[in-house]
Amino acid sequence: MPASIKVEHVEFDIGADGSTKALTTDVGDLSKAFLRNNTVRGMSAGPVGTNANSNIDEFCVGLQLTATDTMTGYRQSGNSGLMRVRGEVWRYEGPPGGPNEFITRARGRTGALSTLSTVIDLSAAGIVNPDKCVILINGALLNMTQTVQLHRGVGAGWINAAGDLEIERGNANANAEFFYEVVEFTGTNWEVGHGQGTNLIDGVNTFTLKQGHNFDGADFDVGDWANAIILSARQRGANTDYACEDTMFLAKAGATTTQVIAEFASGAGLTGSRVIVHAVKHADLSVQRGSGTGTIAEGETIYPVSGLTALDESAIEWSTFSGSHSSNLNQGAATANLKSLTEIQSWVHKVAFVGPAWAWGAIDLSGITDDAGPEPRRSRLSLLGVA
Secondary structure, eight states: OOBSEEEEEEEEEEOTTOEEEEOSBOOSOGGGEEEEEOBGGGSOOOBTTOOSOOOHHHHOOEEEEEETTEEEEEOOTTOOSOEEEEEEEEEEOSOTTOTTOOEEEEEEEOOOBOSSEEEEOOTTSOOSOGGGEEEEEEEEEEOOOSSSOGGGGOEEEEEOTTSOEEEEESOOSSOEEEEEEEEEOOSTTOEEEEEEEOSOOSEEEEEEOBSSTTSOSSBOOOSOGGGEEEEEEEEEOOSSOOSGGGSOOEEEEOSSTTEEEEEEOTTOOOTTOEEEEEEEEOTTOEEEEEEEESOBOSEEEEEEOOOOOOGGGEEEEEEEEOOOOOSOTTTTOOEEEEEETTEEEEEESSOBOSSOEEEEEEEEOTTOBOSSOOOOOOBHHHHTTOO
């Protein structure tokens, strides 16, 4: 039977004033696809070809699917160099209305904000059940030519009690623009839970998933974390923070099937911060997870994984932190994707010197199938007659 979901793994070096990148496979319909930025904070992992400190406006990037065969990377105007991002483009290839369907209901950018939060009207988005929606924050642009105060551009999103998208950041003392997608997992085989961690401390924070999109209602139970993924985990920055450890965390499955963990490095300053997590459950997906501490090396690092069947039917969970109280805010802020069925590859422009840690998940989507569906999307090479 054909697989319902396919994944394209991307690496994108975004140029000084922004760039476009052609996808290998045309997604066919933008409402049937979404983008995940697999970089800590949803930004970049730093400049290619140098480990020099970068100003905030340099390594802040935004990502968006802008056509069925194109993704676009955005930077503040007047920037320099290339900033590297890795991620995934998921596309649904099952039948319309099928049990494994997802639909991207909204995609956009907020425009430059001078406020702490913004609300985006979703009344015309066609959402059927907001409790089954996941918010993806795929980057932010922050107009600050300095190496501190990153919390002003670290944001998280959820659907509020009024049914609108709300995006919140840590401090409003500079203009920031956020890039977002709202994905509704409409198929009956999907279940979605939402969690928020508040009153955060350095170290391990455990909080409970809820069925309601506004973090209310009954507890959400994944049943078995081997069949559920943390699809999105973002942080609303603290009121005042200056260093690496304040805006990076590990997103991990909890000790119980209703809980998730946000783990920060020792010494992180988190006053006023909160973490928002969206978890997705499907009986026919499987996840194997790992974590560790040690060196997050400059450049490439390989993490062995197992349990995957096909590269285009696999995805990852990925998060890192650094314990460095440093003005180089990208130490250890690695980006990652799958290199092969047995390897996750991460990349960062500068080594994390103090207390780095990482957590990963290898997600096998090959078991999510439909009895019938449309003809699979064809790659650019196959359309040109190249085998």
